[in-house]
Amino acid sequence: MADRPSRDESARLLRQRIEMGGSEIFLDSMSRDEALAMLERAAALAPSLGAASAPLPAPPPRRPSAEAVTPAPAPQRRSAAAADRGAASPPVLPDSYDELKSLALECTLCGLCESRTQVVFSDGPSNARVMVVGEAPGANEDETGVPFVGAAGKYLDLLLATVGLSRKDSVYIANVLKCRPPGNRNPSPEEIEACAPYLRKQIDLVQPEVLLAVGSFSGKLLTGDQKSALGKLRGQVHHYHGVPLVVTYHPAALLRNSNWTRAFWRDLQLLRDVIDGADGA
């Protein structure tokens, strides 16, 4: 087996590879824990990677963690009977983060509840400054209950580190769908309609300073632009209910087509500029 890059070299190495047009992926043999440990070290190197990679400054006292929000009255839960789906009205979503999560973990609003192993609600601190929104759980996520694990997740972690963002400390991740579509098929419009209120409520409660939508389903949902191709949505700053929003490719797509890695990285730099107060929208 080839030697792995040292932890504190990896983010710098990836950044250099992108700048040079390289695309080799070198994370396949690493566990998620190894990748996250590596990223902690990589974040410490951020100042040496240039201004665009400066680490996030310590967040000002801005608001309590969503977990600290005063619990709301008990939500109205739907019947678990699949036969009820489509007949009753959607549940009233609570203003408590914990209650929202509990509600989602028991959700039977669409047919994906029948094939999922577990609901994949989120990962990362619920008072994070950056929120990444993906598409739907895959096999690894369905198995672990954590979004963006596996090769695509590790690649996302490292790419975030190249612009000074620590997934562990600064990034909250959620998907448009909380349950895995069988065979990783695309989400249906009905499934998105059923599940999107959870995501919208997550955004309301987490109150991120900036959103990063990865992939066309999250990009179209959050921009409200259902007609434009992903390539038209990326490369600019949108806004979702006043929150700056950058749209880019899904990291799994980068693994299939490495030519998109450079564009993804430019979008991350745009995200970084927004964080640094240089919103050019």
Ligand code: SF4
């Ligand atoms: S995908 Fe969303 S709406 Fe469908 S069952 Fe899972 S949590 Fe509920």
